Amino acid sequence: MSEHTDAEKSPLISEALEAQLRSILAPLQKPVTLVFLGGADEKSEEMRRFLLHFTSLSPSLLLREPDDGQKELLDAAFLPATGLWNEGGFCRAVFHGVPGGHELSSFVTAVLAAGGAAKPLDKPTFRDIAKIRKPVVLQICISLGCQHCARLVMDAQRTALENSNVTAHMIDANLYPQLVEQYEIQRVPVVVSGGKVLAIGGMTLPELCTLLRKTAS
Amino acid sequence: MSLLHEPLAPFSVWCYQKGAFRQVTEKELLGHWSLLFFYPADFTFVCPTELRELARMYPQFQAEGCEVYSVSEDTHFVHKAWADASETIRGIAYPMLADPAGVLARQYGVLDESCGQAYRGAFLLNPAGEVVLYEINDMGIGRNADELLRKLQAARFVAEHGDQVCPAKWHPGEETLTPSLDLVGML
Numbered sequence: 001m002s003e004h005t006d007a008e009k010s011p012l013i014s015e016a017l018e019a020q021l022r023s024i025l026a027p028l029q030k031p032v033t034l035v036f037l038g039g040a041d042e043k044s045e046e047m048r049r050f051l052l053h054f055t056s057l058s059p060s061l062l063l064r065e066p067d068d069g070q071k072e073l074l075d076a077a078f079l080p081a082t083g084l085w086n087e088g089g090f091c092r093a094v095f096h097g098v099p100g101g102h103e104l105s106s107f108v109t110a111v112l113a114a115g116g117a118a119k120p121l122d123k124p125t126f127r128d129i130a131k132i133r134k135p136v137v138l139q140i141c142i143s144l145g146c147q148h149c150a151r152l153v154m155d156a157q158r159t160a161l162e163n164s165n166v167t168a169h170m171i172d173a174n175l176y177p178q179l180v181e182q183y184e185i186q187r188v189p190v191v192v193s194g195g196k197v198l199a200i201g202g203m204t205l206p207e208l209c210t211l212l213r214k215t216a217s
Numbered sequence: 218m219s220l221l222h223e224p225l226a227p228f229s230v231w232c233y234q235k236g237a238f239r240q241v242t243e244k245e246l247l248g249h250w251s252l253l254f255f256y257p258a259d260f261t262f263v264c265p266t267e268l269r270e271l272a273r274m275y276p277q278f279q280a281e282g283c284e285v286y287s288v289s290e291d292t293h294f295v296h297k298a299w300a301d302a303s304e305t306i307r308g309i310a311y312p313m314l315a316d317p318a319g320v321l322a323r324q325y326g327v328l329d330e331s332c333g334q335a336y337r338g339a340f341l342l343n344p345a346g347e348v349v350l351y352e353i354n355d356m357g358i359g360r361n362a363d364e365l366l367r368k369l370q371a372a373r374f375v376a377e378h379g380d381q382v383c384p385a386k387w388h389p390g391e392e393t394l395t396p397s398l399d400l401v402g403m404l
Contacts, residue, residue: 012393
């Protein structure tokens with residue numbers, strides 16, 4: 001992908017936010033690659049500009065297009081899709097849509113975790129996450145204005161980063177009417193896996209781990 | 218003073234339902250959701266419109282686990298006379314409570330003492346008999362049964378899932394919300 005230029009600054013990242021993000025991203029310990037799969041639609045273009053701008057804010061961030069294997073992992077059914085990779089490979093955290101509103105927090109948190117700069121987990125939480133022993137792919141349907149959603153996305157993607165059995169896709173449901181219709185989504189967050197609604201509403205990280213253990217077993 | 222979370226007080230009133238009289242006590246309102254729907258008086262004009270709307274949607278309220286009780290300060294005999302005189306009222310399947318002593322209307326603060334009629338109050342009670350939402354309109358202002366059903370669904374949802382959810386209004390094509398960072402406790 002081309003290098004960031006001033007002309008491609010994203011309107012979503014104001015000067016004040018840019019300065020804040022530079023400071024927040026400074027502690028990144030290792031490179032994080034943001035792999036972006038977009039379409040010809042407006043939101044894909046918006047996300048591409050956002051990522052160009054965002055990745056320009058830290059030398060540890062790279063932006064690239066996916067190879068065929070990565071495309072499969074990103075789930076092209078919901079574009080735009082952005083996945084995180086680090087030196088260990090796929091971090092199993094994917095964002096579908098544009099991380100505006102509260103979801104910028106979850107996006108930044110996932111990038112920090114992928115880059116080894118996240119706050120360490122306490123031992124009980126770490127053990128809780130480790131107990132998820134069977135693969136589970138989550139679709140967390142959210143709305144950008146929902147604070148409960150961002151918190152759940154953060155926890156689910158942190159869980160995914162810590163446990164290779166878990167993959168967490170954040171999906172801005174507003175962009176995908178077929179998803180809203182399929183799962184009759186009127187309130188968010190909604191956690192979907194294997195075509196079934198697992199939970200509606202926010203929950204704590206231990207509650208999420210319990211849910212995932214039940215789902216995966 | 219708010220009536221939210223107001224517990225159900227003991228009462229015993231007569232009701233008219235589908236051609237029959239029976240007594241209703243507070244015990245009947247427990248164990249399921251209940252809508253108490255006050256209106257000023259039988260044989261008036263705005264009332265039948267509201268009551269008819271509610272009658273039309275009664276199956277939907279029942280499907281949500283909610284019993285509907287209309288309440289006025291008339292006697293159950295007057296309810297029957299109204300049903301006998303009006304096809305609209307005859308079609309009502311939910312119980313019509315008679316509160317001539319004003320017991321219920323006073324408890325829920327909707328009695329106009331000057332004329333002995335009830336304001337247009339709607340009170341949704343949870344299965345424990347506590348008020349979870351209500352609206353009180355002045356005499357001439359009607360209520361919207363669709364909106365009451367929506368509120369019932371919302372109240373049931375919150376009771377089932379807690380308040381860790383956000384209502385979602387889908388507006389395809391709307392602009393992305395301006396990002397905001399809240400990383401308290403995350404760094």
